[in-house]
Amino acid sequence: KSRGEKTRVSCSCTYSRTYCSVKFEWDEQKNDANGAKHGIDFGDVLPLFLGPVLRQRSDRHGEERYRVIGRIGQRYVSVAYTVREDRNRIISARRASRDERRAYRETHPETEQGN
DSSP states (O other): OOOTTOOOOOOOOOOEEEEEEEEEEEEEEHHHHHHHHSHHHOGGGGGGGGSOOOOEEOTTTTEEEEEEEEEEEEEEEEEEEEETTEEEEEEEEEEEOOHHHHHHHHHHHOOOOOO
């Protein structure tokens, strides 16, 4: 190795989990980075997929992607994912934006009763 030459080391670990008969996967390094940036672990958003959600198509980088907006407890969350074979691959999870929260409430007004 010559002086100034850098060695790149890359490691990607995919985590898989089945939740209520639906298969999910994600990259653990991406999950760690997402947790540091947004404070949300991908494993914690799986219940979101069972409740009422607003699902939007959100393609990027030539890949068919989706965004689901929903609630986990009192918190509105937005999750980006793609479908690969028979699994939902989670890409990111964050607090839903003001516009996303409004769109969700308009689509699912029944979830706002009593709040």
